[in-house]
Amino acid sequence: DIQMTQSPSSLSASVGDRVTISCRASQSISSYLNWYQQKLGKAPKLLIYAASSLQSGVPSRFSGSGSGTDFTLTISPLQPEDFATYYCQQSYSTSTWTFGQGTKVEFK
Amino acid sequence: QVQLVESGGGLVKPGGSLRLSCAASGFTFSDYYMSWIRQAPGKGLEWVSYISSSGSTIYYADSVKGRLTISRDNAKNSLYLQLNSLRAEDTAVYYCARARHYYYYYMDVWGKGTTVTVSS
Numbered sequence: 001d002i003q004m005t006q007s008p009s010s011l012s013a014s015v016g017d018r019v020t021i022s023c024r025a026s027q028s029i030s031s032y033l034n035w036y037q038q039k040l041g042k043a044p045k046l047l048i049y050a051a052s053s054l055q056s057g058v059p060s061r062f063s064g065s066g067s068g069t070d071f072t073l074t075i076s077p078l079q080p081e082d083f084a085t086y087y088c089q090q091s092y093s094t095s096t097w098t099f100g101q102g103t104k105v106e107f108k
Numbered sequence: 109q110v111q112l113v114e115s116g117g118g119l120v121k122p123g124g125s126l127r128l129s130c131a132a133s134g135f136t137f138s139d140y141y142m143s144w145i146r147q148a149p150g151k152g153l154e155w156v157s158y159i160s161s162s163g164s165t166i167y168y169a170d171s172v173k174g175r176l177t178i179s180r181d182n183a184k185n186s187l188y189l190q191l192n193s194l195r196a197e198d199t200a201v202y203y204c205a206r207a208r209h210y211y212y213y214y215m216d217v218w219g220k221g222t223t224v225t226v227s228s
Contacts, residue, residue: 001170034214036153043203043221044145044153049214087153091213095167097143097155 002026002093006086006100012108018076021103023088025069032092035064035073038102039084047086048073075105083107110134110217112204117222124194128222130187130204135217138162138182141207143215144189146200146224154200157189158207172198194226 003026013019023033031051036044046055048064051071061082063074075082088100116128130142143158157168157178166178177190187204201223205215 032212036215038153043218044215045218046214046216049208049216050212055216089153089155089214094213096169097158097213099145099153099155102152 001096002029002090002098004088004090004098004100006088006103008103009101010104010106012106013078014108015080016077018074019078019082019105020075021073021086021088021105023066023071023073023100025071025090025092028068029090029092031067032090033064033066033071034089034091035062036087036089037082037084038087044087078105110206112206112217112219114202114204114219114222117202117224119225119227120194121228122195122226124226126191126194126224128189128191128202128204128224130189130219132185132187132206135206137180137185141209141213142178142180142187143205143207144176144178144187145203145205145215145218146198147203147221148197148200151200156202159187160209191224194224196226198224199226200224 007022033051035048038044052064085102085104113131144156159178175193179188201221203221204219206217
């Protein structure tokens with residue numbers, strides 16, 4: 001199975017900062033990488049699909065990049081409503097989809 | 109508007125069974141793949157299963173294979189998850205999600221979730 005590893009597991013940042021979250025796949029997944037945001041007690045929300053495509057209605061301060069095994073989610077500038085946990089997810093393997101363990105963005 | 113509403117969660121004893129439902133509205137249900145994802149208390153997201161638009165293709169995570177069964181009724185715009193032989197580690201919030209499947213696969217609409225607690 002394809003393993004997804006996010007780093008860091010958590011980070012502290014301030015409003016206005018540029019935040020980057022990394023996601024590494026255990027094998028090449030081309031651009032089959034999605035990013036989700038989850039706020040406490042809420043359902044996840046799709047931010048980015050196909051590594052770099054912004055989901056409709058998502059602010060342009062969110063961006064995704066990468067292909068193969070290494071991917072990045074960037075938030076710039078960070079806004080108060082962006083404090084949440086972020087997950088990457090691969091859909092390259094049609095038989096098994098996998099999430100990363102999550103990255104919690106906290107207020108510094 | 110586009111909406112998914114899960115139901116059927118509750119408290120069940122180890123070894124017991126439960127059937128979760130997900131009611132879809134606001135889109136043509138039969139055009140979309142659907143998926144179940146769960147989240148144990150204080151833990152991350154775990155993909156559980158997905159089913160193709162016709163129901164002919166189904167995949168499960170290894171952790172649930174043989175115990176959980178996904179199904180759908182396109183006439184009723186509903187998705188189901190039958191949970192059998194439940195264990196404490198199946199305790200989680202279960203989300204249903206709509207899955208886009210045109211070249212790239214991604215889950216663009218999520219329900220609010222239903223909670224399953226397995227405890228004696």
